Amino acid sequence: MPRPASHQKLQEWEEKIRLQKESGLTAIGWCHQNSIPYHCFKYWRSRLMRITTLRRSSFKELPESSESSGITIEYQRIQIHFSKNCDPASIAQYLRALKEKP
Numbered sequence: 001m002p003r004p005a006s007h008q009k010l011q012e013w014e015e016k017i018r019l020q021k022e023s024g025l026t027a028i029g030w031c032h033q034n035s036i037p038y039h040c041f042k043y044w045r046s047r048l049m050r051i052t053t054l055r056r057s058s059f060k061e062l063p064e065s066s067e068s069s070g071i072t073i074e075y076q077r078i079q080i081h082f083s084k085n086c087d088p089a090s091i092a093q094y095l096r097a098l099k100e101k102p
Contacts, residue, residue, distance in 0.1 A: 010051070013044040073098075 020030040020041070027045070031038045070083040075098050082091055 010048065013048060016041070017045055017048060 016034075016036070020027055023030050025033065027041055028038050030036075031041050070081060070086060072079060072081045073095070074080075078098065080094055080098075082094075
């Protein structure tokens, strides 16, 4: 498991990744031009993506409805709808599968 990074280090890599995107160069080309090992760039890009995903996770309160048709769970562009009569074990199974998704 990776060690926690300092806030400054995270900001530095966020900036590097932003600059690469804005450059129009491929990640490999940008890394070569800026003397940054590509494997380090990939590591930080992946790490920051996970952090960003966690920051964006949120719940939205829905208005109450007497005609509730179940629940919908959305995670990383995947949407699963469960009818109001769905078995709780099935919901748990789908949530475990989402958790294991890369």
